[in-house]
Amino acid sequence: MNADDEAGRDAVPDDRDLYADTLLEEELRQAAAVLDPVPAELLQSALDAYALHDLDARLAELTFDSLVDALPVRGAVDAPRMLTFRAGAVTVDVEVTADGLIGQVLPPQPARIEVLGGPRDARPVEADALGRFTGHTPPAGPFALRLSTGAEVIVTEWLRA
Numbered sequence: 001m002n003a004d005d006e007a008g009r010d011a012v013p014d015d016r017d018l019y020a021d022t023l024l025e026e027e028l029r030q031a032a033a034v035l036d037p038v039p040a041e042l043l044q045s046a047l048d049a050y051a052l053h054d055l056d057a058r059l060a061e062l063t064f065d066s067l068v069d070a071l072p073v074r075g076a077v078d079a080p081r082m083l084t085f086r087a088g089a090v091t092v093d094v095e096v097t098a099d100g101l102i103g104q105v106l107p108p109q110p111a112r113i114e115v116l117g118g119p120r121d122a123r124p125v126e127a128d129a130l131g132r133f134t135g136h137t138p139p140a141g142p143f144a145l146r147l148s149t150g151a152e153v154i155v156t157e158w159l160r161a
Contacts (some may be wrong), residue, residue, distance in 0.1 A: 047158065057146070057153040060085035060092060065159075081161075085145070087154045092147065096161060100138050105131035105147065114146040115139055116158075 064084035081096040094103040105111050108131035114124045115135055127133040127147075139161040147154040 057155040058087045060087035060090070060145075060147075060154050060156045062157055062159070083159070085154075085156045090147075090149070090152075090154060092145065092154075092156070094145070096139065098138055099136065101125070101133070101135035103127075103133050105133070105149070107131070109149055111150075112148045114148075116144045116146055116155075117141060 062083065063086045064082065066079070066082040078098065083094045083096065085092045085094070089107070091106040092103060093106070094101055101115065103113070105113075105127050108129065109127070110129055111127040111131065111133075112124055113127060113133050113135070115137070117139055125133045125135045142158050142160050144158045145156040
């Protein structure tokens with residue numbers, strides 16, 4: 001093995017390097033939260049300002065959250081979180097799992113659903129003609145859903161995954 005091969009091998013990060021970077025980033029995030037926390041008023045102002053970019057969107061009300069409304073099932077481990085949002089005649093049922101999102105728009109209709117996660121880019125998924133959709137990336141941290149049905153835009157309230 002020559003020096004060029006060794007340098008090329010060292011330039012490509014492996015899973016251990018990515019894991020160490022992720023741990024370091026999380027430790028720095030926690031340290032910043034303790035040593036220099038974002039004031040609650042500023043955080044609320046930022047969330048309010050971000051919500052204004054969809055000023056014409058209808059807000060979907062959270063009508064069911066399995067963390068709050070469901071009775072605990074004995075022996076259930078890692079049960080998926082079930083959410084139901086309603087905006088007028090439109091209902092969105094969502095199951096949040098470690099593998100992503102599974103849901104349905106009712107009444108059944110095609111829609112584009114974006115999983116919003118703060119300043120990151122939205123991850124769009126498409127609902128089929130029966131209103132069913134699947135997102136393969138689980139939300140991390142606060143998230144909301146933006147549904148575009150063609151006739152209207154509906155935004156859910158923000159929740160923590």
